[in-house]
Every structure is written in structure tokens, then in C-alpha cells.
Amino acid sequence: MTIKIENCHFELHTSGAAFWKDKNMLLISDVHLGKISHFRKFGSAVPQKAIAKNFSELTKLVEHFSPAKIAFLGDLFHSSLNAEWDLFEEWVNLVTSEIILITGNHDIISPLKYEELNIKIQPMLKIGNFRLTHHPEATTADFNICGHIHPGFKLNGKGRQQLKLRCFYKSQNQLILPAFGEFTGNHYLKPKEEDQIFAITENEVILVN
Template sequence: MTESIVLNGQTFTLHCSGALFWEEKSTLIVSDIHFGKISHFRKHGAAVPQKAIQKNFTLLETIVTQFTPKNICFLGDLFHSSLNAEWILFENWVATTNAQLYLVAGNHDIISPLRYEALNIQVVSEIVTQGFLLTHHPEEREGLFNFAGHIHPAIKLKGIGKQFLKLACFFKSNNQMILPAFGEFTGTFVLQPTKENEVYAIAKEEIFKIKIES
């Protein structure tokens, strides 16, 4: 269900939900939830079940209960588009957590920062702390290890014959880790790893490191 790694002397726990917990800072890092996307799809006639909306909130609450973080940092695309009915659900969820909330704004975060500030959520363009750079879009900056989202990384595994399996993953290079999308119905983008990468794939409630052969 989890996998722990050490980066720059700090311990990070990778969760099968796609979230990352920074133990020394008691900070839960989550990327690309895209709240509101399911309601947006349903409004335009997509056959997405209503109960899928609550699933994102239930999963978020589950990992908050598990890690009890002092801080929660959203790495962008927290809300998919403009305000819709899911904003009320989000407000209700915020009211249940005691953690300090941060939003590193992403390209989909078009809702006014004033809305977030009214909920005591700090909206920033990036966070730099203890040698780590937290952004929405992946970035390379000398002397910093980057945590980012945006790409919704996945890996394609080859099975017997011509069978393939595509799994969301944490995708790590020497100075960067791209987090998988947390939200339901967000889609994925397959990345091609090399021996310089570390890939932690997610399969239902399991997370496991992939052996890179080339």
C-alpha cells in the first residue's frame, strides 16, 4: 500500500492513491485531483456515475486520516475548471481538516484565489524549502529536487504475447519526481523510462518498484 524512499536525507512515503507524505515536514503532497471534472463531464452528457464524485473526497479523507498531516500541499489542478456543484463539497471537506492547506497553482486553476483565501488556503506559484522545489509543471533548477505533477505519468508493461498493461506511476529521475494524478477520470500519459529512472507503479491498492531493463 505504501513505499518509502529517502531523498536528500528526508523520508517520503509513496501511497497507492498517488499521494506523497513527507514525514519530517508532516506534509501530504497531492497532485492533479481535478475536482469538478466529473460534474463537468456529467453536465455535457457523459455517462459518469454520480457516486464517482464522492470517491475523490472519500479517498482524500482516507489518506488524511492515515497520515494526519500538519500541512497539505496540492501541486496544481486542484479544481478542473470554473465553479460547479463540487465546490460546495470541497468547502465542506476543507471544514473537516485541521491541516494548513497550500495550492501550487496549475494551468486548470482558474478559480479566483480569493475563493481559496476565504477558506484559509494559501495559493502560491511554487514552494522552495530544504533543497526541494514544489511546482505544478515539472522544472529543472540547479541545486533543487523537484516534485511536480501535470503530466499524469503512467508506464506500459508488456505481458505474455501481445498483452500490455498501463499503470499510473511515480516517475523519478535524478533530481525530480513526477506524481501521478490523484483524481478519478483524469487520464494518463505513458512515459518511457531509462536506467536512470526509478518507477513506482500503482495497481489498485498496491505500489511496487518496476525493474528497468533498458
């Protein structure tokens, strides 16, 4: 689904990423690379193939949009270095887009490691009337695009059926992106009347309120 914000066009993708068409920029939040390896290290029964899925989905996105820039809105890696860093290096070397990391609370890997891969790191990025951050910021001067919350929405049916879906959460001055990564969990929000929820199904993004 394509939405218009401040006269700019954003395509909301079923992966949880948003493509800023006017800037040819792909926005991705909360991938949490390394989380699956971290869980497996401590005995959690998380399938090994889930690691490959994160990188496969990232590759599909880049091939689909061919962005000039990719901005990760924080929590790219879940914790300290592990075997998934090697996979990340391989992935970066295949990508021609400029990569920017806006740091999140989980991004504790040394900036030097990112610099070696020509990845720019910064706490926020301001582009025109837009302010890209990891944590949501209350602002009236700029429109804030962020992550961190892992927004989800519970869609209720007539017979007590309930679907729990990831979503894009848009309020007056803010768009919160869903978590991109596998096994990241969701925080189920209760929207205000003026807010918009764009729920993610397997095949499409749907405005549900």
C-alpha cells in the same frame, strides 16, 4: 513504499499521494475536482458516485497520515466553479491540516474563494533543497517535486498481456506525482535507464525498472 531523497523520507501511497515524513506534509497533485460534474453537464455518461470517490479518498488519506500540512501541487479544480465547490468547502471545514495550493494551469477559480477557506495560494514552494511546483522544472540546484504530466507506465507480460498503471516517475533531480483524481487519464512515459518507475497497483506501490 518509502523512498529516500536528499536524506528525506517519502512514503509513496497507492492513492497517488506522497507523504513527506520529515515535514509531516501530504503531497497531492492533479485532483481535478469539478471535472466529473463538468463532463456530466455536457452529457458524458460519467457516474455520479465518482464525484464522492474523490472526496472519500482524500478523507481516507488525511485520516491515515494526520498531516500537519497538505500541499496540492496544482490542478486542484478542473475548471470554473460548479456544484463540487460546495462539497470541497464541506471537506475543508472537516480538515485540521494547513492547506496550500500551488497553482496549476487549470486553477482558474478566484484566489479570493480559497482565501475565504484559509487556503494559501502560491506559484511554487521552496523547502530546503526541494522545490514544489505544478509543472516539471529542469533544475540542478534543487530537487523538483511536481505533477501535471499524469505519468503512467505500460507493464508487458509474456503473452502480449499489458497492464496500464499510474506511476511515480523519479529521475535524478525530480519526482513527478501521478494524477490523484478520477477520470484524469495518463501519459505513458518511456523512462531512461537511470530513471525509476514506481507503479501503482491496487494494493501496493512497486519499483518496476
